[in-house]
Amino acid sequence: MLIFFKERLALLSVPKTGSTAYFKSLRDRADIVVSGPPDLKHAPVRRFDRFFQNIFLKMYDTELEVMAVVREPLDWLGSWYRYRSRPELLGHEKATHDLSFDAFVQGYLRTPRPAFADVGSQSEFFRTRSNGRGATHVFRYDNQQAILDFLQDRLDTEINLTRENVSPKRPMDIAPQTERRFRKIHAAEFDLYDRAR
Numbered sequence: 001m002l003i004f005f006k007e008r009l010a011l012l013s014v015p016k017t018g019s020t021a022y023f024k025s026l027r028d029r030a031d032i033v034v035s036g037p038p039d040l041k042h043a044p045v046r047r048f049d050r051f052f053q054n055i056f057l058k059m060y061d062t063e064l065e066v067m068a069v070v071r072e073p074l075d076w077l078g079s080w081y082r083y084r085s086r087p088e089l090l091g092h093e094k095a096t097h098d099l100s101f102d103a104f105v106q107g108y109l110r111t112p113r114p115a116f117a118d119v120g121s122q123s124e125f126f127r128t129r130s131n132g133r134g135a136t137h138v139f140r141y142d143n144q145q146a147i148l149d150f151l152q153d154r155l156d157t158e159i160n161l162t163r164e165n166v167s168p169k170r171p172m173d174i175a176p177q178t179e180r181r182f183r184k185i186h187a188a189e190f191d192l193y194d195r196a197r
Helices: 019-026 045-060 073-083 101-108 144-155 176-185 187-195
Strands: 002-004 009-011 065-070 137-140
Touching: 002 019, 009 019, 009 045, 009 144, 019 144, 045 065, 065 144, 073 101, 073 176, 073 187, 101 176, 137 144, 137 187, 176 187
Parallel strands: 009 065, 065 137
Antiparallel strands: 002 009
């Protein structure tokens, strides 16, 4: 998470949406840098609103706008699937080396989810409190130019991105019936993505 006080902007870090590249490029420009632990670095909208936003409201009588990125739901799951096939995870309960993408998605659809597929949800990340404002600016991951343009304009700075945290390449085949079931059960994920710019 990065907070730019003068610009009244918070950039939240949704896991697996390329936030590490923006974090690395903008950390020296930010007023507050939250790089860990993961529960704070990747604080969802509700947690940000409850704790961080309240600080600015109570101390400075100002509210920050919130920016975040959302990824197409199956692509987002695919990124988790590939990420968890890194060599250093071999033998770990979260490893996906011996799984197909279809098996990974089927695991995600189970209740409770097995450890390898327990990755949360983007719609849950964006869920607001009953009295919260929520995210002000939500961009699609596949519209990197819009993200870049917005941040460069808002922060009045040039941003030079590098590729960070790149997952291994793997086949992403999924059976039609698995995809249909995922789309039906997790329609909220697609609604969120469709509303993003």
